[in-house]
Amino acid sequence: MNTFHLQPAIQVCKDKFISRIEFLSLLRTYNCFCEDKKNLQLTYSDNNGKIVLEGVLDISWGVHQPIRLQINDEKPIPLPKVIQSSDVTMNKRGMTRWGEFDNLYNIAELEEEAVPEGKEQETTQQLVFETSTLKPKRNQEPTSGNLIRTKSDASLVKMRVKDQAAKKAQRNRFSINGHFYNYKTSIFTPMKGSVTNVRINSRLTTQEVIALLLQKFKIENDPNDFALYVVHASEEKKKLTDTAFPLWERLLHGPSRKIVKIFLMDKDAEEISTDVAQYIKFEFPILKAILQKLNEEEEKYIRNTQLRYKVERRFLCQQLQRLRLVRAETSV
Structure with a gap:
């Protein structure tokens, strides 16, 4: 006797179960269809008779309301106003880099305090700069440990820090079809039908998948404002319940995105029945x-x-x- 008949059925949604044989057949067909795109294939694990799928879920954008991108990826770490000499990190060139301290006028003094007496002359030479704003003579030594910096130097340092922070933020973000975060275009509506993806497992419900997708792209909108819809090629549109499992829905409807797509839409989007969908085209x-x-x-x-x-x-x-x-x- 086949052992698959003795194993319990697999629950794919609240009121639907499938047999192990049917599940393996669906999975084999799905992965064969995605043979050219290995990243889209699904894998599964059997934990004490409970099947857990894992893979990439393609989701198409279909929202009408604008989405808002987060301005800051992470909470900024506040820097102390007064930095003690013990907090200064030294390397081969003296300071780690410009822009790590709020008070730019005390940098030279902090370096002088951190260097031993025997290397005072060497440190003084390191603090001599030749720029368009600071042009001290090489044969002159500064009268004090503080090097007075003009306002333009401080502005350049701050601009450099901002550029580095912007580049770092861009590296930490995923683009929505090529749209990276921009302060002027942080509120926009993704092009309808454009496709994105998120890696999930079959235990995640609809609301959890939506929250994960918004978190991936740093979107501030409330996940409860959106819903997932299964849209057929015939324009039939069905809303997934909050307790449904989108990855199971993808497997049951087959691997072809030309026949069935999963859309992220506004929560109040209207469903289209099969009887109405047959007249739309x-x-x-x-x-x-x-x-x-x-x-x-x-x-x-x-x-x-x-x-x-x-x-x-x-x-x-x-x-x-x-x-x-x-x-x-x-x-x-």
Whole structure:
């Protein structure tokens, strides 16, 4: 006897179960279809009879409301206003890099305090700069340990720090179809039908997948404002419940994205039934003729109902009149 018949069925949604044989067949078909794209193939693990799928889920953008990208990826670490000499980190060139301290006028003093007395002359030479704003003579030694920096130097340092922070933020972000974070375009609507993906497992529910997707792209919108919809090639559109498992839905509907796609849409998006979806791709004259035909059938059905009502009403009135006559004769 085949051992698969003795194993329990697999729960793919709240009220649906499939057998192990059916599951393996679906998985084999899915992975064969994605043979050219190994990253889209699904894997599974069997934990005490419970099957857990894992893989990449393609999700198409279909939202109408604008999405808001986060300005900061991480909370900035506050720097102390006064930095003690013990907090200064030295390397071969003296300071680690410009921009790590708030008070730019005390950098030279901090370096001088951190260097031993025997190397004071060497440190003084390191603090001599030749820039467009600072041009001290090489044969002159500074009268004090503080090197007065002009406002332009401080501004350049701050601009350099901001550029480095912006580049770091860009490296930490995923682009939404090539759209990286930009302060001026941080609020925008993704192009309808553009595809993104997120790696999940079959234990994640619809709301958890939405939250994970928004977290991946640093989106501030509330996950409860969105929902996942299964959209067929026939334009049939069905909303996934909050407790559904999107990865199981993807496996059950097959691997072809041309037949079935999963869209991220606004939560109040309207569903489209199969009966309505079959008329969507028709041309306008054909739809108009179909609508006229439906109106004629509706009017015909209403006339027949009204006629049947009149016949029944006439019959009931006749029966009531006969009963009245019988009662009148018996009373006399």
